[in-house]
Amino acid sequence: xxHPFTNDRPIYVQxxxxxxxxxxxxxxxxDEKLPxxxxxxxxxxxxxxxxxxxxQELERKKLIxxxxxxxxxxxxxxxxxxxxxxxxxxxxxxxxxxxxxxxxYGVEEAIALLKKxx
Amino acid sequence: xxHPFTNDRPIYVQxxxxxxxxxxxxxxxxDEKLPxxxxxxxxxxxxxxxxxxxxQELERKKLIxxxxxxxxxxxxxxxxxxxxxxxxxxxxxxxxxxxxxxxxYGVEEAIALLKKxx
Amino acid sequence: xxHPFTNDRPIYVQxxxxxxxxxxxxxxxxDEKLPxxxxxxxxxxxxxxxxxxxxQELERKKLIxxxxxxxxxxxxxxxxxxxxxxxxxxxxxxxxxxxxxxxxYGVEEAIALLKKxx
Amino acid sequence: xxHPFTNDRPIYVQxxxxxxxxxxxxxxxxDEKLPxxxxxxxxxxxxxxxxxxxxQELERKKLIxxxxxxxxxxxxxxxxxxxxxxxxxxxxxxxxxxxxxxxxYGVEEAIALLKKxx
DNA sequence: GTGGTCTAGACCACT
DNA sequence: GTGGTCTAGACCACG
Numbered sequence: 001x002x003h004p005f006t007n008d009r010p011i012y013v014q015x016x017x018x019x020x021x022x023x024x025x026x027x028x029x030x031d032e033k034l035p036x037x038x039x040x041x042x043x044x045x046x047x048x049x050x051x052x053x054x055x056q057e058l059e060r061k062k063l064i065x066x067x068x069x070x071x072x073x074x075x076x077x078x079x080x081x082x083x084x085x086x087x088x089x090x091x092x093x094x095x096x097x098x099x100x101x102x103x104x105y106g107v108e109e110a111i112a113l114l115k116k117x118x
Numbered sequence: 119x120x121h122p123f124t125n126d127r128p129i130y131v132q133x134x135x136x137x138x139x140x141x142x143x144x145x146x147x148x149d150e151k152l153p154x155x156x157x158x159x160x161x162x163x164x165x166x167x168x169x170x171x172x173x174q175e176l177e178r179k180k181l182i183x184x185x186x187x188x189x190x191x192x193x194x195x196x197x198x199x200x201x202x203x204x205x206x207x208x209x210x211x212x213x214x215x216x217x218x219x220x221x222x223y224g225v226e227e228a229i230a231l232l233k234k235x236x
Numbered sequence: 237x238x239h240p241f242t243n244d245r246p247i248y249v250q251x252x253x254x255x256x257x258x259x260x261x262x263x264x265x266x267d268e269k270l271p272x273x274x275x276x277x278x279x280x281x282x283x284x285x286x287x288x289x290x291x292q293e294l295e296r297k298k299l300i301x302x303x304x305x306x307x308x309x310x311x312x313x314x315x316x317x318x319x320x321x322x323x324x325x326x327x328x329x330x331x332x333x334x335x336x337x338x339x340x341y342g343v344e345e346a347i348a349l350l351k352k353x354x
Numbered sequence: 355x356x357h358p359f360t361n362d363r364p365i366y367v368q369x370x371x372x373x374x375x376x377x378x379x380x381x382x383x384x385d386e387k388l389p390x391x392x393x394x395x396x397x398x399x400x401x402x403x404x405x406x407x408x409x410q411e412l413e414r415k416k417l418i419x420x421x422x423x424x425x426x427x428x429x430x431x432x433x434x435x436x437x438x439x440x441x442x443x444x445x446x447x448x449x450x451x452x453x454x455x456x457x458x459y460g461v462e463e464a465i466a467l468l469k470k471x472x
Numbered sequence: 473g474t475g476g477t478c479t480a481g482a483c484c485a486c487t
Numbered sequence: 488g489t490g491g492t493c494t495a496g497a498c499c500a501c502g
Contacts, residue, residue, distance in 0.1 A: 010491075010492060010493090011492080011493075012492080012493085021220055021221065024221060025220075025221060025222050036473080036474065036475080037474080037475065037476095038473090038474085038475095046493085046494090047493065047494045047495070048494095048495095049493075049494070049495085050492085050493060050494080052475080052476080053492090053493095055475095060414075066243060066475070066476095067243065067474095067475095068243050068246070068247070068474085068475075068476095068500090068501065068502085069473085069474050069475065069500080069501045069502055070474070070475090070501095070502085071473095071474065071475080072474095072475080085221060086231050088221055089218055089221050089223045089227070089228045089231050089232075090228065090231045090232045092214055092217045092218055092221075092228065093214065093218070093228045093229055093231070093232045094232055095214075096210055096211065096213075096214035097232075099210045100207060100210055100211075102139050102143075103139065103142060103143060103203060103206055103207055103210075104142075104143045104144075104203075105207065111229065113207065113211050114211055114214065114215070114225050114229075115225055115226075125420060125421065125422045128422070128485070128486060128487095129422070129486085129487085130486085130487095164487095165487060167487065168486085168487065171486095171487095246500070246501065246502095247501085247502085248501085248502090257456050257457065260457060260458075261456075261457060261458045262458075282502095283502060285502065286501090286502065289501095289502090321457060321458075324457055325454060325457055325459065325467065328450055328453045328454055328457075329450065329454075329467050329468055331450075332446055332447065332449075332450035332468065333468070335446045336443055336446055336447070338375055338379075339375065339378060339379060339439060339442055339443050339446075340379050340439075341443045343468050343469055344469075345443070346443045346444065346446065346447045347447055347465065347468075349440050349443050349444045349447070350443075350444045350447045350448055350451075364476080364477060364478085365477080365478075366477080366478085390488080390489065390490080391489080391490065391491095392488090392489090392490095400478085400479090401478065401479050401480070402479095402480095403478075403479070403480085404477085404478060404479080406490080406491080407477095407478095409490095420490070420491095421489095421490095422485090422486065422487085422489085422490075422491095423485080423486045423487050423488085423489050423490070424487080424489070424490090425488095425489065425490080426489095426490080
């Protein structure tokens with residue numbers, strides 16, 4: 001019974017990514033109440049402190065906010081979320097092209113590879 | 119006087135990547151003698167122990183081999199090197215597409231975003 | 237639809253501050269009848285329990301008093317109110333100077349900075 | 355044997371303030387190596403995790419940076435430090451004047467109070 | 473029941 | 488010896 005986390009990066013980072021992705025893709029809607037820290041921790045089978053650390057990071061990124069004693073909520077700043085999503089995607093492509101370039105693939109070639117992979 | 123290394127991953131891993139890339143792109147040719155550990159360490163401004171660890175990793179990957187007292191050499195197994203390069207590229211593309219998909223983007227969209235951002 | 241409260245301190249504390257300020261500045265006069273707990277709670281959009289807690293705190297400070305079944309009133313002890321106001325101001329100034337000193341600034345310098353920033 | 359920390363705010367916040375002040379006032383110079391997390395924790399009589407949290411916050415503010423396995427260092431960005439110091443001071447004055455204003459003191463009056471307090 | 477904080481103690485990778 | 492991570496478990500204020 002292994003945890004579904006890879007070993008190369010901290011668990012809390014992977015938690016950030018998962019929840020962030022859920023927000024960016026609209027699985028959690030703006031202003032929606034998120035599961036409590038303890039529920040999240042239970043869902044992901046991690047210690048509540050680890051979960052807390054991940055959620056604090058998301059709060060630092062302004063993707064969620066906290067209401068004292070009420071819980072945590074998805075940011076209601078839709079444009080921020082949209083922008084984050086776009087930046088994410090652009091960054092992914094940028095990094096990919098960069099790595100392919102390092103391997104000696106030109107941009108044209110690399111984009112062709114990408115499209116072919118699709 | 120900063121190290122040209124990021125501090126989110128071990129230095130030796132980053133060294134592996136750089137030398138590996140130099141081999142895959144043919145900057146170091148098959149059977150070519152590599153710089154000594156000390157020379158490498160000096161080039162990259164790292165501790166020789168760290169450099170040594172990186173080269174051991176490359177040897178484990180069969181990309182280089184050691185001749186006792188003579189030094190280290192690039193593998194003469196060209197097809198291995200070719201294959202490694204192709205696998206690298208494929209892996210990069212695969213990961214990129216997976217991440218984009220997770221965000222709900224197709225390749226075209228993402229590339230468009232990237233071009234717009236530039 | 238945000239509460240006009242910061243979430244770094246308990247709401248009831250912020251309520252205490254607001255009502256206290258209103259009393260110290262004479263918006264509510266000595267012996268004047270205050271709004272009921274429910275009215276206050278409605279004005280500030282908070283839970284009546286929270287409002288109640290804030291008013292209890294003000295009563296503890298002797299700035300207001302309760303007449304059973306009649307309601308709550310501003311203290312008629314004018315000198316007490318005066319003194320509270322002066323102490324407040326003195327405390328504010330004292331703390332400010334202390335913090336500036338800790339940073340190595342004199343008042344003149346700091347005020348100059350402030351004016352420049354505006 | 356009480357800890358020299360107030361009870362109204364988290365210890366880690368107070369630790370941030372202290373170390374930050376030491377940096378802003380030049381007690382720790384740019385690029386100077388800071389005490390290790392464990393040393394700091396011992397100095398302040400807190401748990402290393404608490405100290406770590408405070409130092410992470412300072413890193414987030416770019417006032418310190420970490421070299422893997424070597425320790426933590428004061429940022430070498432002098433202008434950033436200068437700016438932070440100025441902003442601190444300005445913010446202190448701004449808040450002070452605001453609070454005095456809320457008590458019914460006008461700006462002139464308040465500044466006079468400040469200067470008199472000196 | 474909510475989030476926030478703190479401690480104690482452990483393990484790890486890295487140099 | 489360094490920082491980083493994680494867990495377990497506890498306590499607290501708040502509403």
